[in-house]
Amino acid sequence: MEKEGLPALGWAARDTSGHLSPYSFSRRVQEDDDVTIKVLFCGICHTDLHIAKNDWGNTLYPVVPGHEIVGVVTDIGRGVDGFKIGETVGVGYFVGSCRTCISCSKGYENYCAKLELTSNGVGRDGENTRGGFSDVLVVNQDYVLRVPDTVPMDGAAPLLCAGVTVYTPMMRHGLNAPGKHLGVVGLGGLGHLAIKFGKAFGMTVTVISSSPAKRQEALDRLGADAFLLSSDPEEMKAAAGTMDGIIDTVSAGHPIVPLLDVLSPMGQIVLVGGPSEPLELPAYAIVPGGKGIVGNLVGSIRDCQAMLDFAGKHGITADVEVVKMDYVNTAVQRLQRNDVRYRFVIDVAGSQL
Known part of the structure; x- marks a missing residue:
């Protein structure tokens, strides 16, 4: 039966x-x-x-x-x-x-x-x-x-x-070392966790956002080291070549070339937000500095368990x-x-x- x-x-x-x-x-x-x-x-x-x-x-x-x-x-x-x-x-x-x-x-x-x-x-x-x-x-x-x-x-x-989506590429692309500089694009469900993991790894973390209203939230409550207003050309220019990698959590369409400009040579942007609009990527933005753009979809079971264990050890919670x-x-x-x-x-x- x-x-x-x-x-x-x-x-x-x-x-x-x-x-x-x-x-x-x-x-x-x-x-x-x-x-x-x-x-x-x-x-x-x-x-x-x-x-x-x-x-x-x-x-x-x-x-x-x-x-x-x-x-x-x-x-x-x-x-x-x-x-x-x-x-x-x-x-x-x-x-x-x-x-x-x-x-x-x-x-x-x-x-x-x-x-x-x-x-x-x-x-x-x-x-x-x-x-x-x-x-x-x-x-x-x-x-x-x-x-x-x-x-x-x-x-x-x-x-x-959200947690494993930002943790996995940080581990895979070497964005987990003390002293390295991580950029986090977007301050939402994924972005706030990227800040927490980055700080737990001992990294310098800069939030990159188009919203000036998020500056104090990023710095005072979430503990980011710096805030970069992406709509301010002068701020972006001053940050050129300073970041080892960027976790881009934004799911809406946005310019990618200005983000590549703030990467140091050999740096990578990891897309985890997945905008539906095609990226505009001229070759000059990546070839001279050996820069790259990669994607990430959540993580494996092994990755997810490692992330949970790390979160438990360091008191990370959403x-x-x-x-x-x-x-x-x-x-x-x-x-x-x-x-x-x-x-x-x-x-x-x-x-x-």
């Missing part, structure tokens, strides 16, 4: 309006290598907005968003040896990969062509995946993360996407505004206006689903 799936309650968008409302569905049956998780907190990412409204043309309605998930283990399969019931765990951007491609074999499963997304993907059972705007998950143990006790659970949730699920549509509207400092997190367990 075929087992029935695990009943689940969540909030889903059903059309391009992106409006979320209560939704009942079933999780797949727990298998031997699976962990069942009660969702406690889930961050709201800009990706969730795009998916809910089908901005990228690939939404599988009805869609339950959410991929910054912290919860507690409530059950484990017979083959699970890395987790125990009652343990605090996390789930990030993806919950599966092919395990056999070049990317997977090198430990970069986040670049697998068959990546199984936590939300709005296709799972191992052929059903659409549904994310953390819900009360329960069933996840293969190899894609579950341990959350250190030293990191508050609500503040840990955004680390599983700055969050915790809301209940019935506030989610208002939170989404505010997020579209950048009216949050710096990440909304849903108290899923404390909400009436």
Whole structure:
């Protein structure tokens, strides 16, 4: 007799309006290598907005968003040896990969062509995946993360996407050494965490923003060493050639050449915000100084666990505004206006689903 799936309650968008409302569905049956998780907190990412409204043309309605998930283990399969019931765990951007491609074999499963997304993907059972705007998950143990006790659970949730998205390229491109100079473009959900990781690495951190109103926030509250107004040609000229690398978190279109000018020779800009507009990149901006532009998509499971452990050791947590699920549509509207400092997190367990 075929087992029935695990009943689940969540909030889903059903059309391009992106409006979320209560939704009942079933999780797949727990298998031997699976962990069942009660969702406690889930961050709201800009990706969730795009998916809910089908901005990228690939939404599988009805869609339950959410991929910054912290919860507690409530059950484990017979083959699970890395987790125990009652343990605090996390789930990030993806919950599966092919395990056999070049990317997977090198430990970069986040670049697998068959990546199984936590939300709005296709799972191992052929059903659409549904994310953390819900009360329960069933996840293969190899894609579950341990959350250190030293990191508050609500503040840990955004680390599983925003945190690893900035931490991974800093590690990969040598932007983690004391004394180096890091530029952070944009002061939002990703940017404020890039500052925190950069300072924990012992780097000099300069925030680059087009908004002069963010100067004091960057310097006084978040601890950046300097602030550079990108709309001020004189400030930008004075900073020419001073930065070892830049983490660019801005998702809206913006000029890239002025940012390349502030890099020192051999420096790199890492794009993590992903503007939809094409970049205008004349050769003279990169060839003479040997400069480069690279991209980054979240991080591998190995990267994410290392990031969480580092965050736990150094007391790094996201700055969050915790809301209940019935506030989610208002939170989404505010997020579209950048009216949050710096990440909304849903108290899923404390909400009436």
